[in-house]
């Protein structure tokens with residue numbers, strides 16, 4: 001066994017000790033094979049703005065690292081099921097996609113990779129350099145993981161591992177160490193189209209890439225009004241979307257609880273919806289601040305909770321929604337509450353109509369006035 005192989009073997013062994021569930025190695029060659037498709041995606045308006053802004057940096061590791069030789073890809077499996085019983089007697093609940101259960105994965109993966117880098121540094125002479133990335137880095141995590149043999153990219157655009165399905169977080173380490181690359185895995189979707197068939201918005205395109213703007217995961221993370229087309233489709237999920245993963249045969253019965261920090265708190269990931277309408281910033285930070293879903297702040301989640309109450313047909317929320325219209329400081333939240341009231345009360349009392357007329361009179365935000373006007377118009381017809 002040569003030195004390169006020996007070092008790789010030791011890195012793999014160390015990664016297991018550190019609790020890294022899967023590891024793979026690839027060269028630091030560019031990812032130019034993706035260029036055409038990525039340019040096309042952008043031109044078509046199918047990107048979300050959450051992608052790294054520089055295509056050059058995303059596709060060329062040498063643009064972000066001095067003499068890169070290897071990229072080490074890592075995957076950590078996360079839980080998909082909660083075994084406690086949900087108390088449904090206290091009111092309607094929303095849900096968070098599994099990607100945000102437990103503590104923020106960016107922190108967990110960075111810590112794991114940092115520990116791995118420290119251990120690698122102990123194994124070698126000086127001069128080795130490393131750059132760690134999770135999600136927000138320049139590189140395209142699924143493309144790296146695929147080339148490093150960690151798994152294959154499914155028709156849902158996600159990296160699917162043999163052992164853990166696609167419920168894995170991905171991260172990578174760029175280094176100037178030369179290590180033997182692994183072989184990429186073949187796509188195993190074959191003629192399955194379950195993810196495409198079940199995606200509620202048609203975001204997944206037949207030929208591989210997706211229209212990110214139509215993805216409910218994106219829609220639940222925007223800051224302004226949610227487009228009306230998507231409001232009913234989110235149902236009661238107030239952050240992210242798991243549908244194209246839950247229907248995937250490679251995820252059947254996959255539920256791994258390897259990492260204590262990833263264990264979800266039931267009350268946080270299936271929260272009662274009504275209390276979210278009045279939660280203060282301080283309470284929000286205390287309760288949800290550690291979750292990755294908190295990255296866009298309170299407003300999108302509050303908006304989604306209002307939509308979810310309507311989707312639950314929770315007429316007991318009408319009073320709460322009226323209070324939101326009367327006194328919530330954010331115009332978009334007031335307007336979304338009006339939409340929900342209409343969903344819950346298609347035939348209003350005179351008092352409710354009058355309430356909306358007065359709210360419209362008081363409202364100064366143009367977009368929100370439009371929401372109120374639309375509700376009043378529909379009530380008139």
Ligand code: B12
Pocket residue numbers: 034037038041048050051052097098099134135136137138139140141142143153154155156157158159160166167168169170171187207208209210212213215217218239240241242244
């Ligand atoms: C922007 C982004 C989003 C956007 C856009 C999604 C997207 N696919 O681009 C939105 C907000 C919609 C999103 C949603 C989600 N995301 Co996201 N997201 C990212 C991010 C930050 C950048 C991805 C990117 O650059 N996309 C632009 C290009 C690359 O996408 P594309 O045009 O669709 O092309 C790719 C594929 O389609 C594929 N492809 C191209 N042609 C072909 C052809 C064939 C035949 C096939 C099979 C594939 C294929 O290759 C391209 C390059 O990989 C990455 C982190 C990172 N730095 O990479 C996480 C990341 C992809 N997201 C992740 C997760 C978990 C999710 C969600 C599941 C979260 C949730 N539960 O709500 C959903 C799933 C939606 C989905 N089906 O993809 C994980 C995926 C882990 C995994 N196992 O794959 C990542 C890697 C974050 C991480 N580090 O763990 N995300």
Ligand code: SF4
Pocket residue numbers: 156198199200201202203204210214215216217240241242243244245
């Ligand atoms: S996450 Fe949901 S909306 Fe997005 S592609 Fe998958 S099924 Fe469609």
Ligand code: SF4
Pocket residue numbers: 154155156157188189190192193194195196244247248249250
């Ligand atoms: S649902 Fe089917 S087509 Fe979609 S990623 Fe899974 S195996 Fe592939």
